[in-house]
Amino acid sequence: xxxxxxxSEVIGAVAQFLKTVVAAExxxxxxxxxxxxxxxxEMMRRELDLAPAEDAAEHDxxxxxxxxxxxxxxxxxxxxxxxxxxxxxxxxxxxxxxLWATTLAKLAxxxxxxxxxxxxxxxxxGAEGSRET
Amino acid sequence: xxxxAEAELERGLDGLAPRMGEGATHxxxxxxxxxxxTQEVWRFELTGPGGPTPLILRRAPGGVRVSETAVGLExxxxxxxxxxxxxxxxxxxxxxxxxxxxxxxxxxMGFVEGETLGxxxxxxxxxxxxRAFLARQCGEVLARIHAMDxxxxxxxxxxxxxxxxxxxxxxxxxxxWPRPVFDLAFRWLEANCPPPPEQMKLVHGDFRNGNxxxxxxxxxxxxxxxxxHVGDPMEDLGWICTNAWRFGxxxxxxxxxxxxxxxxxxxxAAGGPPVRREHAHWWEVYGSMRWGVMCAGMTVAxxxxxxxxxxxxxxxxxxxxxxxxxxxxxx
Numbered sequence: 215x216x217x218x219x220x221x222s223e224v225i226g227a228v229a230q231f232l233k234t235v236v237a238a239e240x241x242x243x244x245x246x247x248x249x250x251x252x253x254x255x256e257m258m259r260r261e262l263d264l265a266p267a268e269d270a271a272e273h274d275x276x277x278x279x280x281x282x283x284x285x286x287x288x289x290x291x292x293x294x295x296x297x298x299x300x301x302x303x304x305x306x307x308x309x310x311x312x313l314w315a316t317t318l319a320k321l322a323x324x325x326x327x328x329x330x331x332x333x334x335x336x337x338x339x340g341a342e343g344s345r346e347t
Numbered sequence: 348x349x350x351x352a353e354a355e356l357e358r359g360l361d362g363l364a365p366r367m368g369e370g371a372t373h374x375x376x377x378x379x380x381x382x383x384x385t386q387e388v389w390r391f392e393l394t395g396p397g398g399p400t401p402l403i404l405r406r407a408p409g410g411v412r413v414s415e416t417a418v419g420l421e422x423x424x425x426x427x428x429x430x431x432x433x434x435x436x437x438x439x440x441x442x443x444x445x446x447x448x449x450x451x452x453x454x455x456m457g458f459v460e461g462e463t464l465g466x467x468x469x470x471x472x473x474x475x476x477x478r479a480f481l482a483r484q485c486g487e488v489l490a491r492i493h494a495m496d497x498x499x500x501x502x503x504x505x506x507x508x509x510x511x512x513x514x515x516x517x518x519x520x521x522x523x524w525p526r527p528v529f530d531l532a533f534r535w536l537e538a539n540c541p542p543p544p545e546q547m548k549l550v551h552g553d554f555r556n557g558n559x560x561x562x563x564x565x566x567x568x569x570x571x572x573x574x575x576h577v578g579d580p581m582e583d584l585g586w587i588c589t590n591a592w593r594f595g596x597x598x599x600x601x602x603x604x605x606x607x608x609x610x611x612x613x614x615x616a617a618g619g620p621p622v623r624r625e626h627a628h629w630w631e632v633y634g635s636m637r638w639g640v641m642c643a644g645m646t647v648a649x650x651x652x653x654x655x656x657x658x659x660x661x662x663x664x665x666x667x668x669x670x671x672x673x674x675x676x677x678x
Contacts, residue, residue, distance in 0.1 A: 251656045257663060287525070294525035297534065304531070310677050313528055317673055320666040328667050329595040330674060 222262045229255035260323045268319040275312045353377065357391070359450045360404065364393060367402065367441045367455055371395035374402075386417075386573070390458065402441060406453030417573040420444075422502055424454040426572045433495045435488055436568050438560075459568040461560040468561050469594040469603030477565050482605020484565045485554075485587060486613025492569070493548040493580040493619055500549065504576040507543040511578070512536050512633070515640045522643045528669040529643075532636045535676055541579065541626045548580040555592040556602030584610060584622065585630020590671040591638045600631075632675050639668030 232252035237245045269286060276289040279302075284292070296302040297309075304310050321331040360374040367374070373394040380388040380403075389404040405420060418426070421443060430437045438456040462468055469478075497503070506514070516533050519526070552574035560568035586592075588600040588607060596603035601610045611622040645662035649655070 247656065250660055254656050254660050257660070290525040290527065293527045294530045297527055297530040300534065303534065304677055313531070313677065314673060317528060317666065317669045321670055324663045324666045328670070329593070329597045330590055330667070330670055333597055334670065334674065 220262075222259050225255050225259045225262070229253075229259065257324060260326070264319070264323055268322075272312075272316050272319065275308070275315065279306075279308050279312055353379075356389070356450060359448060360391060360455075363442060363448060363455075364395075368393055368395045368400065371400075387453075401458035402455050403438065403458050404453055404455050406444070407451055418503060418575055420452045420454055420573075422500070423572045423575075424456075426500070426575055427456065429495055429499060430492065430569065430572070433491050435491045435495075436560075436566055438568050438570070459560045461562040461567045463557065463560055463570070465555075465557040465592060465603065466594040468556055468559070469596045469599070474561060474563060477561060477563050478604040481561070481565055482601040482607075482609035483613035485559075485601065485605070486584075486610040486615075486619070487617040488566055488569060489551075489554060489580070489583050489610075490614050490617035490619035492551055492554070492583070495549045497547060497549045497577040500575075500577070503549070505547060506576060506578050508541050508579050508582075508629075508633075509537075509543075511582075511637075512540060515637055518644060519640050522640075522647065524643065524646075526639075526643070526665070526669065528672055529636065529639060531676060532632065532639075532672045536629070536633060536636060539625075539629055541581070541623075541629055544579040544581075546620070547577050550576055550578050550580060550582050552576055552582070553586070554583045555587045555589070556594065556604065557592060559602075579626075579630075580620065581622070581626045581630050582633070584614065584627055586634045586637075588627075588631050589634030589638060590631075590674075591635065591667065632672065635668045635671040635675065639665055639672065642668060 229252040232248045232255070237248040237252065240248060273286050273289070276286070276293060277283055280289060280292055280296070282289075282292070293302070302309055318331070318334070321328060325331065357374065357377040360377065364371045364374045371393050374391050375394065377389055377391040380390050387404075387406045387408055389406065391402055391404065392399040393402050405423070407420060417423075424440045424443045427437045427440050431439065438459050440454055440456050442455040444450050444453045444455075462471070462474065468474055512533065519529055519533070551569065551572060553571050554569065558569070558571040559566055560570060587602050587610070590597065590600075593599060593603035599605055600607050607627065611627070615621060642661055642663075642665040645658050649658040649662055
């Protein structure tokens with residue numbers, strides 16, 4: 215067992231340092247690149263925090279959808295192949311839901327502030343709310 | 348670039364000053380504006396009878412050409428000159444670097460004052476009045492670009508919509524990473540592909556918010572002609588509506604500042620061919636696929652010629668296009 219603090223915590227601290235110290239106390243290209251670097255570290259921290267659970271869920275969905283087992287990469291390659299070959303499309307039960315769930319999980323790591331992602335989440339929350347009432 | 352190379356470039360430009368303007372004597376105050384891997388952009392001051400004039404140098408990195416898809420800076424300079432004649436707002440070309448100048452490939456153009464940052468164009472208070480007419484004006488400008496003579500540019504690539512899809516499909520396959528959403532998009536693009544256009548037009552290829560110099564009076568210059576080609580003019584009308592170039596203002600499809608109907612009305616009023624709505628939509632889907640494949644390709648560049656953090660972060664923007672494609676095709 216490795217020790218603590220966790221990689222996620224340390225990466226978060228380095229990102230804060232880049233943003234609040236390096237970016238703030240430099241100008242021009244260096245300041246800009248320090249901010250980009252901080253954002254990249256924040257992204258990797260989200261991946262460390264979120265990916266294990268999301269990857270496991272994606273793996274389960276792929277196994278059910280494809281009726282076989284394999285690595286996450288192999289199953290994604292197989293899904294790609296079947297869609298490209300026209301063997302599966304949006305009328306295939308579960309495919310649309312799977313692609314949406316997988317894509318939303320990627321956005322939660324890559325670009326959680328992306329406007330189209332926020333709009334999609336808001337729409338889904340709205341639909342959920344109206345179903346409940 | 349180190350400071351000695353920069354000093355050498357400045358000396359070279361200084362020697363060329365008389366060819367960049369009537370009575371000009373010196374070039375000085377050279378400053379690098381972008382650190383792009385595909386192109387260098389420099390600003391400097393030309394000293395002449397009327398006082399100093401700011402000019403822009405666009406040059407291949409280190410003076411050497413690297414990109415395979417770019418048309419080449421000499422062709423870009425020719426395109427700018429032809430566009431100016433066709434009434435398209437562009438920076439005036441002042442000088443094209445010659446082999447004997449020893450400064451590589453590039454050209455010098457006039458400096459146009461204005462805003463190019465997409466987010467500011469979509470959101471800033473100062474440009475609010477321009478946003479009221481910008482979409483229509485973009486349509487008018489595109490009609491003028493598409494009226495340029497493609498036969499004057501036989502060196503440009505000619506490609507039908509189906510050929511472009513095949514090109515990006517091959518680029519996706521070469522990336523070696525499965526993306527089921529892209530496969531879905533390619534199936535849809537192939538099934539709904541517009542036929543080869545009745546008339547192949549000169550297409551700018553990167554006409555979008557971010558490549559337009561904007562002032563309160565509207566479009567001051569159309570920049571970045573490096574991926575111009577000859578093909579279906581609807582491509583340009585779809586690309587400026589692609590979600591990636593709305594800078595967060597998703598309900599204003601034209602660059603985050605206007606509505607499609609205004610873009611199309613301006614285009615048709617200025618003599619552009621009638622816009623077929625379903626084709627315009629196809630090109631928007633194509634746009635998200637195209638930018639997605641381009642982002643995905645950044646991983647190759649990151650692991651190769653340009654291992655910068657910026658490159659890595661752009662590669663991670665691929666998923667933005669995956670959600671855009673799902674919103675277009677599966678909602």
